[in-house]
Amino acid sequence: MKHTAILFVCMGNICRSPLAEGILRKLCDEPGLKGQYTIDSAGTGGWxxxxxxxxxxIAIxxxxxxxxxxxxxxxxxxxxFQTFDLILAMDRTNLANLLQTSAPEHxxxxxxxxxxxTGCWQDVxxxxxxxxxxxxxxxxxxxxGCRSLLEKTELDRASWSGKASSTM
Structure with a gap:
């Protein structure tokens, strides 16, 4: 199976993206998923x-x-931009900042x-x-979102390894 690296990004990396990182890490702490994902978070700002x-x-x-x-x-x-397979912005402002600072090939x-x-054009x-x-x-x-993301990436990973049906 293909290893998948996911980066969650918000503005300062202290509220939304660390929560997303923690949630996805916990969801991936299941047999069959351990070691299949690299999960991290960062902010577009460095303050x-x-x-x-x-x-x-932390409390929630x-x-x-x-x-x-x-x-x-x-x-x-x-x-x-080179390391991660998916870079997921929490909102449109951070999405625009990431697109502006990345090289076109990423x-x-x-x-x-x-x-x-989830398919919903919605900010967190x-x-x-x-x-x-x-x-x-x-x-x-x-x-x-993390549950849906995991389902989606697992489906993608199965198709990369040839385990998915051609009718999916």
């Missing part, structure tokens, strides 16, 4: 580089038995997360300036 995720992101993840407290924010770099890897995962809202319930809303969106 939080080295910082842990927002305490509210912990409520769902996911530990993201050891993650550290980092900024997207040019190597990421743009096919860059997508809006919810559109790629930034909960940073809102109330705590915004983090629960974002968690729920990310969980739904």
């Amino acid at each position: 939080h580089a080295g910082d842990p995720p927002d305490p509210r992101s 993840a912990r409520q769902h038995e996911t530990d993201i407290s050891r993650q550290r924010a980092r900024q997207v770099n040019q190597t990421d 743009r096919h890897k860059i997508h809006l997360f919810m559109e790629y995962a 809202p930034d909960p940073y300036y809102g109330a705590e319930n915004g983090f629960l809303r974002v968690y729920t969106m990310l969980l739904t």
Whole structure:
């Protein structure tokens, strides 16, 4: 089976993208999926580089038995465009920033997360300036999206290995 590398990207890499990384890591912690994915997150901005995720992101993840407290924010770099198979932006602003900074030969890897995962052209809202319930809303969106993403990538991986039917 093909190994798949996925990068989640938001603005500062302290709210949405670390949650998405944690959720997908937990979903991939199943027999048959371990070691099949490289999962990471980054921000288009670097002002939080080295910082842990927002305490509210850590808390909502912990409520769902996911530990993201050891993650550290980092900024997207040019190597990421070569390393990752999928680069998934949490919103249209970050999508535009990624497309603007990537080389043309890597743009096919860059997508809006919810559109790629679920088919809905929808931003994952930034909960940073809102109330705590915004983090629960974002968690729920990310969980739904990550489940769909995993189903989609597993289907793609099966077809790459020749296990999928030609009628799928």
